[in-house]
Amino acid sequence: MTGDPYDKTFQAIAERLQELHAAINRVIEAHGKVCSKVKALDERVSNLETSIDCLIDDSCYVAGDEVGFNAQLFRKQIFLELLGSLDFDIIVETGTWTGNTTGFMAENSGLPVHSVEISERFHSIARMRLKEVPNIHLYQGESSEFLQQLSVNPSLTSQRCFFYLDAHWYDDLPLERELEIISRSWKDFVVMVDDFEVPGDPDYGFDHYPNGERLDYQTYRKLFDRLDLKAFFPALPGSQETGGCRGCVILASSGPISERLETLQTLRTHT
Ligand SMILES: C[S@@+](CC[C@H](N)C(=O)[O-])C[C@H]1O[C@@H](n2cnc3c(N)ncnc32)[C@H](O)[C@@H]1O
Known part of the structure; x- marks a missing residue:
């Protein structure tokens, strides 16, 4: 947007938002704990910053x-190995x-x-940013309702699908609903859940929520067992991963697909 007449205005708004964000963080630090209203405000400011x-x-x-x-x-390598x-x-x-x-x-x-x-x-921003990239279909809505809509279309559920589940930011955590829908509707699939604990490797970050929910193996193990999902984790220690260094779990039904996952270099099972 260099040279755009709105550039300076956007820049000024971004700077004001950064100041507001810093002020909110000072309040959080001073009070030692995050009250939910301050946290919600912080979330809104940081979303606005991203948008600007x-x-x-x-x-x-x-x-x-x-x-x-x-x-x-390394996460990209996992994705590429799965694709290959x-x-x-x-x-x-x-x-x-x-x-x-x-x-x-x-x-x-x-x-x-x-x-x-x-x-x-964010839906509008993604549409703007991805308009030149072919093969992308963007939808605005709630993730489990969206998966439910896809799940009644046999021409989609008969296809081998890679799911990347990353819709967890707010108090309502859709992960359990998402996994239920996928497991009962698709036969051939692999799921990657971002922000999930890598058991035994604290260098990978994972999500904890103010209501006490955690994206960890202990919490989700029963659900994985009930849905007959086998869990795999990154084979690389978190200390060697780059970027955000978030953990993830890769899930597949017992059978040929999970047997294939057992042979991949980038994955390991729970030890
Ligand atoms: C961690 S970000 C996703 C990052 C993105 N997948 C990437 O890798 O760049 C989480 C996003 O999920 C969205 N989100 C949260 N809950 C959702 C839900 N129930 N349905 C759909 N989107 C949701 C949030 O608004 C946010 O944009």
Whole structure:
């Protein structure tokens, strides 16, 4: 947007938002704990900052090491090894945000990528940023409702699907609903859940929520067992991962697909 008459205005708004964000963080530090209203305000300011930053100088998706899968190079390797080993027909992402991983997955797979985002603002930003990238279908809505809609379409459920579940930011955590729908509707699939604990490796970060919920193995193990899902984790120690260094779990039904996952270099089972 260099030279754009709105550039200076956007820049000024971004600076004001950064000041507001810093002020909120000072309140949080001073009080030692985060009251939910302050946290919600902080979340809104940081979402606005992201949106303004996209408008100022990131209005178009451009591939790069820092772009997609939290800028984690090993995570990208996991995705590429999965792509190379299993003949996926389609990719579904929940939680588009600004579309970085959507763009990465579409460009590297050549497959149709369907992605859903609950925030109208981020959905519009992703549409703007990804308009030149082919094979991308963006939807605005709630992730489990979206998966439910896909799940009644036999031409989609008969396809081998890679799911990237990343719609967890707010108090309502859709992960259990998402996994229930996928497991009962698709036969051939692999799921990657971002922000999930890598058991035994504290260098990988994972999500904890103010209501006490945690994306960890102990919490989700029963659900995985009930849905007959086998869990795999990154084979690389977190201390060697790049970027955001977030953990993840990769899930597949018992049978040929999980047997294939057992042979991959980038994955390990729970030890
Ligand atoms: C961590 S960000 C996703 C990042 C993105 N997948 C990427 O790799 O660049 C989480 C996104 O999920 C969205 N989200 C949260 N809950 C959701 C839900 N129930 N349905 C759809 N989107 C949701 C948030 O608004 C946010 O944009």
